[in-house]
Amino acid sequence: MGIEISRLRRQFGQFAALDDVSLSIADGEFVAVLGPSGSGKTSLLRILAGLDQPDAGSVHRDGEDLLTLDARRRGVGLVFQHYALFPHMTVAQNVAFGLQVRPWRLRPRASAIKASVDELLRRVELESFAARYPAQLSGGQRQRVALARALAIQPRLLLLDEPFGALDAQVRVNLRRWLREFHRSLGITTLFVTHDQDEALEMADRVVVMNRGRIEQIGTPEQIYRHPATPFASRFIARGQPLPGNVEGATLRVLGQVWRLDGFAMDNVHAVAVHVRPEDIVPALRQGEGLCARLLSLRHVAGSVRAGLQVDGVEEPLEAEWSERDWGRHGAAVGDSIDIHFQALTIFGTDREGRVHARSECHPPHAASPVAVGPWRRLSAE
Numbered sequence: 001m002g003i004e005i006s007r008l009r010r011q012f013g014q015f016a017a018l019d020d021v022s023l024s025i026a027d028g029e030f031v032a033v034l035g036p037s038g039s040g041k042t043s044l045l046r047i048l049a050g051l052d053q054p055d056a057g058s059v060h061r062d063g064e065d066l067l068t069l070d071a072r073r074r075g076v077g078l079v080f081q082h083y084a085l086f087p088h089m090t091v092a093q094n095v096a097f098g099l100q101v102r103p104w105r106l107r108p109r110a111s112a113i114k115a116s117v118d119e120l121l122r123r124v125e126l127e128s129f130a131a132r133y134p135a136q137l138s139g140g141q142r143q144r145v146a147l148a149r150a151l152a153i154q155p156r157l158l159l160l161d162e163p164f165g166a167l168d169a170q171v172r173v174n175l176r177r178w179l180r181e182f183h184r185s186l187g188i189t190t191l192f193v194t195h196d197q198d199e200a201l202e203m204a205d206r207v208v209v210m211n212r213g214r215i216e217q218i219g220t221p222e223q224i225y226r227h228p229a230t231p232f233a234s235r236f237i238a239r240g241q242p243l244p245g246n247v248e249g250a251t252l253r254v255l256g257q258v259w260r261l262d263g264f265a266m267d268n269v270h271a272v273a274v275h276v277r278p279e280d281i282v283p284a285l286r287q288g289e290g291l292c293a294r295l296l297s298l299r300h301v302a303g304s305v306r307a308g309l310q311v312d313g314v315e316e317p318l319e320a321e322w323s324e325r326d327w328g329r330h331g332a333a334v335g336d337s338i339d340i341h342f343q344a345l346t347i348f349g350t351d352r353e354g355r356v357h358a359r360s361e362c363h364p365p366h367a368a369s370p371v372a373v374g375p376w377r378r379l380s381a382e
């Protein structure tokens, strides 16, 4: 059992913020909803929280219709990016709030409220901060208080909308790991909204990729990163970059090279999109082998090198990513021409409406069995 979201639609005038969204969430699962700004993530969360109603579709939890339940009776804990704590209340009073405002028949005794606040503050590692006011906390501490406050009502579903959005990069990274561990120990079904790919891929059991109100793909982080289902998912998650290519029978022609196409049927296909990821653009080991690329830029980022490459026949510069160590072995300077190979390509065949009808991953045409040399795979034997 769990949560069953079926064919949700939310329309604002002519605009569909949610368009036929269906999703099953298992009990205890940690699901990230990932998409660019305006893709419908918050609209979905608001409907689950009971802050908004859909125009069509249903949401059931263990068979019970959630949409007919008042927000307060849904057992949902909410944390927003700017879900401000009450500034005039201490940390402990903020956390106790959800219990204290319950109707008196449902309100726990004062001693029970205190015990549960103490326990929650211990869990979010803020037990010594109970008497402080929000203004005396860091951003990360405030969001942990907001989480404790959301948990006080013992929710069955935790909804987190960009909870780390306003925090700086290092605090975000630390809180991600902390929240992941926290979820493991607590096991509450959690929906986490973010537009940050790393955040979603690092934290979630499953990722839901949204674009323009629709779900593009649902899968584990690895499935989505390794096998993006649509050109959008490929660009947004795997940093897939378009290459010119056309299909001729059972082959794909890209920049003068012929790649074998397996399981790619052109029925209903109106256009093809060919993508390459940064890590699949590898320098050739020998001069004169592969495609000629001019090195436009080099950036050194945390142990890897990001190279901007101008490749003849490709409109936009391509970004390649190599490890510092491998780059050191190669050593070229901005302005130099180098030879590159594509190690893998993904091809999508779409109809006139942009729906994907065929998809295939292609491997190098150069050799029957590529030879692996560290992270750079040689494409032909020496």
Ligand SMILES: Nc1ncnc2c1ncn2[C@@H]1O[C@H](COP(=O)(O)OP(=O)(O)OP(=O)(O)O)[C@@H](O)[C@H]1O
Binding pocket: 012, 016, 017, 035, 036, 037, 038, 039, 040, 041, 042, 043, 044, 195
């Ligand atoms: N009340 C509203 N009236 C009109 N349009 C709305 C309303 N609420 C949301 N929208 C529109 O619906 C679309 C989806 O909004 P939503 O807030 O769900 O996106 P999001 O993916 O959460 O974006 P962000 O990451 O920027 O928060 C947007 O184009 C937004 O302008």
